[in-house]
Amino acid sequence: MLPRRRAKMKHRIRQIDLQGFRGFGASLQSFTLPESVVALWGGNSQGKTSLAEAIEFLLTGHIARRELLASAKDEFSRALRNAHIPDSVAVFVEAHFVCPDGVCRRLRRTLTTDYDGSTDCVSKLEIDGAGCSESDVEARLGLRLLHPPLRAPVLAQHTLSYVFTASPTERAAYFRAVLDTQDLEDFRASVSMLPAELPAPSCAGIKHLSALGNIAELATVLKAIRNAKTKQTIERALATAIQTILDSIGVTAKASFIERIEQLDAELTGRRAQAFPIELFSRKPLAPWTDPIGGLADALTIYRREKAAISSESQRLVALFESALAIPTIHACSEPTDCPLCGTASTLTPERVAFLKEQLTANEAYQAAEKAALEALRATNAQLLTLSTAALAALPRFTTVTAADRRTRGFTVRRAEALSGHAEGSRRWAAASRALWRTTKRYCDHIAALRVGIEAAINGIAAWDTDTDLLNGVADAADRFAQLETATASYTAAVDTISGAIMAAVDQSVQTTGWEELIALARDPAAALQALNKLREHQQTVKALEKALREIDVAIGKVADEKFSDLSVQVLAWWERLRPGEPTFFSGVQRRGTKTRRTVDVKVALSAKEDRSDIKLRDAVAVFSQSQLHCLGLSLFLARAIDGGAGFVVLDDPVLTSDDDFRPNFASSVIEALLDAGVQVVVITQDHKSWKDIGHRWEHRGAAQFQIVRENPVAGSEIRGQGDALATMLAQARPFINSQDSEQRKEGATRLRRIIERFCKELIVKSRHANGDAMASITDYDGKAYGDFSAQALALLTLDPSHRGKLNAAYGYVTPGPHDDTPPSTAQLKVAAGDLNRLKKDYLP
Structure with a gap:
């Protein structure tokens, strides 16, 4: 028997209005529903499925058939809007719901964009004329929708057959929706994703440890390295690893750990050089720009000022002035006196002596300014030389080798391309190399020209008058250095594109793969131990999550088994109402095994005895006829609807027209049980006898009958009363x-x-x-x-x-x-x- 639920007012559909949806045309169709039973009849292609899917669209914004049956979603392009109505006609579905609080509310959904290929449709949802969100269907109306793909309490032919034609994974998803265990599955899915979402520990040491797996000779040593817990044990393990490699190549390992590292490093360098001189890619870092001007500008400004303060004639007579003022009587002159140099009487007046003293003072300032200017010029010259030398030193090592030597050693673009397998990358590297060389040369040539000018200034500063050109030239050198930095970055990026692949190819050809990483680990055992500890922590976390996932699977399985058992009882009750007393009958829904999550079986029982004893269990798909599968699908749907607390169900051809023996059972026992459970029943059928039977049988409960008629595709389907x-x-x-x-x-x-x-x-x-x-x-x-x-x-x-x-x-x-x-x-x-x-x-x- 169907379990009785507590008396509680449920949702009822009072009225349905629709326009332009699928088979319905531009004329508004509206009909009022009683709280009990509504039967709608229509022949083939009259709009029955359109009506059922209109209600589904109203509640969910989609039609499940597109998700369940379409091999490609574009098959449903422009499927919701009636193809024959003008673009100006709105497409909408509206229902008046009497909610559990007794208030009647209008839910309206208007199609704004139809399905288009794989793109979903878009619609506008309103409650009582005001826009709302999808969540408001449950939050404000209290209408509980179930999990996809079958969210609405609307049954259609494709829904009935889905569970039996779906793949095992899809069938399991369907039953998760039926059993309302999707929340548990979502939780499991979230936990299962955590290991992948955990940030994997990353450091140079971990990368080096990973590379050791590529060294075949270390197959038996790796375990000792990975199990090391202290610095001493990791050193011993790494020393053993290096000795193992040296032994394998016929080199006698030296006694100390450090010596063994250097032995392996020397062997690595030598072997690589035989295959390809990869070290020629390397270059020193480019020294940063240091402004070579310093105090030069100020020193030159002072020098120009002091030079202008003293005439050239005074500069010529400075020695004579110094000799005259060296005579005490002249230096201390307070009245006119005879000049001791020329004998002229009373020539040297106190005023003239004061002038001589001023000229000597001005000359001293000039000499100091000239000295400072020369020192600043020399400093700038030295700094420019340093910048030029640093730029040249930062060129790749292959630029210091002649072209002939490069070819002899195999350092060519063609060879780089062959080893890297990256033709475009090799060409970019060659172009970047040329650009770096040219940029460096222009920069250094510019500095050299500046230095020539500075040398000229130092050698003849008195006649030098191009200080402005020098200052502007140094500013231009700064711009050229910025260009050099860009060219250097481009070269580095180009080398990075191919060097890793070349290195791997070289190591593979000379059988040194992993050696460089082993050497790096050996040089810093503490870092190697730290990397190992990080890996262990990550692995422990992953194992803990995997254990939790297994425990969750067991728990979900137990919950599913309990729910499957409860569901099976209710499905069997509906089955017996539809097909009572048959020797082949529904038995249960169950997991295929205790450890199975993704495979769900629908079992039927076969009995040769009237009391249904000594049953044999088989899969429903293999045993049931189409008629039986149809009834089983209906039973599953009804059990899910009742369990989900549905206040109404919409059933599109719930019983096959050919099932004459079972249509009466549906019209009587099934509808009676639904009404007893407080469910409003909307039946849409092409079977005229069933339509009449339902109307007559439930007339005392206020049953209503309507007809769905489509006289031509342009006008669309119409809903008419039973009197027509x-x-x-x-x-x-x-x-x-x-x-x-x-x-x-x-x-x-x-x-x-x-x-x-x-x-x-x-x-x-x-x-x-x-x-x-x-x-x-x-x-x-x-x-x-x-x-x-x-x-x-x-x-x-x-x-x-x-x-x-x-x-x-x-x-x-x-x-x-x-x-x-x-x-x-x-x-x-x-x-x-x-x-x-x-x-x-x-x-x-």
Whole structure:
């Protein structure tokens, strides 16, 4: 028995409005639903699935069929918008939900962008006219949606078959959604990703340790290296490793650890050089720019000022002035006195002596300024020489070797390309080398020219007047140095592109792979031990996570088993309502094994005894017929819906039309159990008998019936009330009308003749009602032929003069149909049906 749930008000759909969605056209379709049962009937291709998917789209923003069935998502491009409606027509689905709090709320979803290839559709969601988010469907309306791919309580044919046609992984995902264990799976997935997300320890020592695995001779020594716990043990292990390699190449290892390192290093260098002089790629770091100007600018400014303060004549007579002032009487002169040099009387006045003293003082300042300027020029010259020398020293080593020597040693672009396997990288390196050489030469030539000018200034500063050119030239040298830095960086990047591959190729050719890394580890055992400890810590963390993952798997398995057991009880209850007492019946849903996560089996029981004892278990897919699989899919869906607390279910053709034996069980036992569980039932079916049966059986519970009719693709599907018998008859006749089989067309003619008679009767009854005859009924014309009331009906066709002729012509087309050997053509039947449909719209809307 289905477990009774606590009485609780659930969601109910009060009204559905839709426009432009899939098979529905530009005309707004709206219908009101009772709280109990709604049955909608429609023939093939009338819009039944469109209605079911419209409700699914409203709730989820997508249709599950695209995820479940499409081999490529682009098959559903532009699948949601009716292809025949104008672009200006909005496509939307809206439902009025009575929520558990008793308040009626409107949920509306408008399609803004249809599916396009692999791109999802886009829609706008509103609650009571205000925009909202997807999470508000549950947060504000309280509508609980389940996990993908089947989130909404909407059952369609593709949903029924999915669980049996899906791959094992997809089936497991489906049951995780059914059992609501996706949160546990998400948690497991998060834990399983942690090892990959853990930042792997990274340092030079770890890279070196990894490279040791490439040394075949160390296969037995590696364990000792990896297990080392102290500096002493790692040193011993590394010393043993080096000795092992030296022994393998026929070199006697020296006694000390340091000596062995140097032995291996020498062997490595020598062997590499035999294959390719890779050291010629190397270069010294480029020394940073140091401004060579220093105090030169200030020294030259002072020198120019002091030089201008003393005349050239004074500079020429400085020695004479010094000699005169060396005479005490002249130096201390306070009144005019005779000049001792020329004998002129009273020539040397105190004023003239003071002038001589001023000239000597000015000359001393000039001499000091000249000395400072010369020292600054020499300092700048030396600094420029240093910068030029450093630039040349920073050139790659191969630039110091002649071209002939490079070719002899195999240092060529072609050889680099062959070893690196990187043609483009080798060409970039060659181009970068040329650019670096040219940039360095221009820089050094510029400095050399500056130094020539400085040397000229030093040798003749009194006549030198190009100090501004020198200062500008030094500033230009700074710009050239920046260009040199760029060229150097480009060279380094180009070398990095190929040097690693060349080194690996060289090491492989001379069998020295891993030697350089071993030498690096041996030179710094402390760093090697630190790298080992980092690796151990990381491995311990990974192992702890892996253990946690195994424990999580066990726990999830136990939870899944319990839920599978509960689910199986409920599925069996629904199965027994649909197919009671069968010897082959549903048994359970279970994992394939206790350690299995990704494979879920649906088992059935086979029994040859009436009491269903001594059962044999088999897989459902292998044993069940299509009809049985269909019923099992329905049972699974209903069990999931009830367990998920659904307030309503939408069932699109829940029972196969061919299942005559089980349709009554659905209409009675299944719907009764759903109603008892407080679930509103919406059934969409192409089986007219089931539609009528549900309507009659549940009339006492307020069941409503509607018809889905699509008279032409442009107008789209329409939803009509159950009283529209003519629409139902026309829809039922359409497959026979379109048939190429003569017997089928005879049946179509018979059905159209009945429709004509029905139309005339309804038209006459409508007229009688309008004239006050409230008791008029179609049954008044039971047993009467068309000729008995046709004149009365034709007289009522007054809206258009052509209408009487159309009715007579239609009757003329179909009257011979049931009796003649040659039935009406498909074209005749289509014309008759079209005319009748238009007459119905005009006179019996």
